Amino acid sequence: MHASLRIGDSMLMLNDEFPDYGTLSPLSTGGSAVTIHIYTENVDAAFNRALSAGAQVKMPLADQFWGDRYGVVADPFGHKWSLGAHIKDMSPEEMQREQDRAMAAMKKTA
Numbered sequence: 295m296h297a298s299l300r301i302g303d304s305m306l307m308l309n310d311e312f313p314d315y316g317t318l319s320p321l322s323t324g325g326s327a328v329t330i331h332i333y334t335e336n337v338d339a340a341f342n343r344a345l346s347a348g349a350q351v352k353m354p355l356a357d358q359f360w361g362d363r364y365g366v367v368a369d370p371f372g373h374k375w376s377l378g379a380h381i382k383d384m385s386p387e388e389m390q391r392e393q394d395r396a397m398a399a400m401k402k403t404a
Contacts, residue, residue: 301332320372329366329374337363337379344375357381359392 296309311319320326334340341355348370355365355377364378384392 306330320374326373329376331376331378333378333380335379337365337377340377341365341367344369344377349375359396360384360389 296307299306299308309317311317311322313322332340338355344367345351349367351365352368352374353364353366353376355363358364361380361382361384362378363381364376366374366376368374
């Protein structure tokens with residue numbers, strides 16, 4: 295029926311669908327605009343645990359231009375979770391340069 299998760303010092307409450315009470319999952323409503331983000335020290339282990347528990351990769355885990363290792367999964371109920379770990383401090387100029395490179399690479403593959 296429901297679950298309570300503690301992540302660090304934070305509680306997250308989850309529950310099954312109850313259509314009679316208007317409680318529906320993203321799978322029933324066609325998706326959700328919400329992504330739950332978790333920063334963790336070992337993002338690779340957290341990402342792999344999510345996959346082992348039935349999550350599907352929406353964005354592969356990779357080092358990103360803003361200095362984080364980051365990826366996105368969707369759990370079996372359709373909720374999106376982004377997972378990240380800070381791996382590198384960057385100046386605004388470095389971040390802009392890396393963003394420009396990343397966007398240029400995306401255009402080549404589109």
